[in-house]
Amino acid sequence: MQTWANVAVLASVQGLKGRFVAHPAHGLPFLLEPGMRVSFVPPNLDGPRHVKVRDVQHISGDDWLVSFKGVKDRTQAEALVGKFCLVDTDELPEDYEDTLYIDDVAGYAVVDENLGSIGTLTEVLDMPGQSLLSVDRDGREVLIPAVDEFILDIDDEAETILVSIPSGLLNLDSLEAVDEQGEDN
Secondary structure, three states, rough: OOOEEEEEEEEEEEEOEEEEEEEEEEOOOOOOOOEEEEEOOOOOOOOOOEEEEEEEEEEEEEEEEEEEOOOOOHHHOOOOOOOOOEHHHHHOOOHHHOOOOOOHOOOOEEEOOOOOOEEEEEEEEOOOOOOEEEEEEOOEEEEEEOOOOOOOEEEOOOEEEEEEOOOOHHHHHHHHHHHHHHHOO
């Protein structure tokens, strides 16, 4: 039995050749890749229901330019705006389910195994290289790479994210302040 995941929404049409500006499904990184089979939901009675991704390009932020085999022109594309893109989970990276869902973890306490309390998670930023945890630390934003090496555990019951961050990561902004004041050379 196939299991499907909602990975993107078609936000608008771009150009005359049936390309779309697409956004990742809420809380996920952008997962569409060339060759993936996509089903549109809700289905469109007059247009394609199942297509393959032809091309994907990152525009900026959460905006991605996507084209599909079988969507040939702007008219076909306009009928699909607002549709969700479902993909068979077998076609997704094995660890896609480990992706942080911001609705689930916003407000969680972020605790380092050595340093103790870091602060409160405000959002997960999807950046081109990797996602970042944005943590409010006494009114100051601290960014922690959301990578397996740093995130040790997410305890939903205690609403806590246990991390192990490199020493000095939290002091980067204070180092910049020292440099601005100047040091004796």
